[in-house]
Amino acid sequence: MTVPARVLVLLAARNGQACLGRQLDTVLAQKGVLVRVDVRDDGSTDATRELVAGYAAGDDRVRLVPGHEASGSAAGNFFQLIRQADVRGVDLVAFCDQDDEWFLDKLARAAAALAATGADGGSAAVRARWPDGRERDLGQNPSQRLGDYLFEGAGQGCTFVMTVQLFERVRAMVDRAEAAGVHYHDCTVYAIARAAGLRWHFDPEPVMTYRQHAGNDTGARSSLAGVARRLAAIRDGWYRTQVDAMASLVLVVAPDDPAALRWRALAQRRGVSGRLGRAAFVLQHGRRRPADRLVQAAAALAGHL
Numbered sequence: 650m651t652v653p654a655r656v657l658v659l660l661a662a663r664n665g666q667a668c669l670g671r672q673l674d675t676v677l678a679q680k681g682v683l684v685r686v687d688v689r690d691d692g693s694t695d696a697t698r699e700l701v702a703g704y705a706a707g708d709d710r711v712r713l714v715p716g717h718e719a720s721g722s723a724a725g726n727f728f729q730l731i732r733q734a735d736v737r738g739v740d741l742v743a744f745c746d747q748d749d750e751w752f753l754d755k756l757a758r759a760a761a762a763l764a765a766t767g768a769d770g771g772s773a774a775v776r777a778r779w780p781d782g783r784e785r786d787l788g789q790n791p792s793q794r795l796g797d798y799l800f801e802g803a804g805q806g807c808t809f810v811m812t813v814q815l816f817e818r819v820r821a822m823v824d825r826a827e828a829a830g831v832h833y834h835d836c837t838v839y840a841i842a843r844a845a846g847l848r849w850h851f852d853p854e855p856v857m858t859y860r861q862h863a864g865n866d867t868g869a870r871s872s873l874a875g876v877a878r879r880l881a882a883i884r885d886g887w888y889r890t891q892v893d894a895m896a897s898l899v900l901v902v903a904p905d906d907p908a909a910l911r912w913r914a915l916a917q918r919r920g921v922s923g924r925l926g927r928a929a930f931v932l933q934h935g936r937r938r939p940a941d942r943l944v945q946a947a948a949a950l951a952g953h954l
Contacts, residue, residue: 778859794933
């Protein structure tokens with residue numbers, strides 16, 4: 650008889666009173682696994698803490714993490730969760746946002762995939778849902794290139810599941826990631842896994858409903874709001890600082906990482922030569938769709954990347 654995987658779910662909450670209960674219900678109802686949930690409130694001004702405390706009082710699988718000072722970002726909230734997580738007796742760790750709805754086999758599917766492939770981390774497609782009822786499945790490109798982890802993550806972080814071994818590698822790097830100014834916790838996980846030479850599994854099937862609204866930190870790639878945010882981040886140089894920060898973090902994990910070393914050299918090259926080199930690097934080694942890589946290359950030629 651197969652022993653169910655024991656999964657610790659790290660749920661980052663902030664002003665989630667209206668949606669958090671629905672999400673918690675789908676997490677606690679997961680089939681084929683044994684679940685524990687750590688919830689951290691990030692300075693909410695609504696009744697989020699009271700809602701979670703109510704769940705914790707009625708279900709010992711739920712823990713409201715001590716401390717609720719605002720961290721300033723979703724990544725900051727997750728970094729705090731990572732620091733405080735107790736993974737004794739746990740096989741896997743999963744990230745969870747407050748406003749989605751998980752399919753009931755989400756964690757069992759991930760556990761089976763990691764066991765079958767020997768991967769230490771995995772992500773999956775999602776089913777985006779807009780307020781007007783529209784739905785669309787958002788897949789991901791499973792191909793990996795030399796430096797894709799410098800420019801992007803492995804899909805939506807709310808689908809991430811990882812082994813405790815990978816989790817502990819990430820925990821050891823959290824302080825460095827924050828000091829470097831890395832904005833995305835999920836990109837951090839993927840970059841550390843790749844830099845450490847670990848295998849990553851991409852599941853092409855949706856495992857959750859990914860709700861789209863004005864409060865999404867990034868949102869669906871093709872939504873107008875999501876596109877506008879990405880373009881603004883490129884134009885003002887913010888995206889370039891993230892790539893540089895990720896390269897620095899990767900070089901702590903793997904000082905001889907060829908992609909990070911190459912990017913660092915190109916980042917220091919000035920003038921047209923540097924711009925051409927960075928544009929070529931993105932086109933050759935990014936994992937996004939060709940149209941997305943063309944936008945990134947154009948940004949590099951314009952001096953924004």
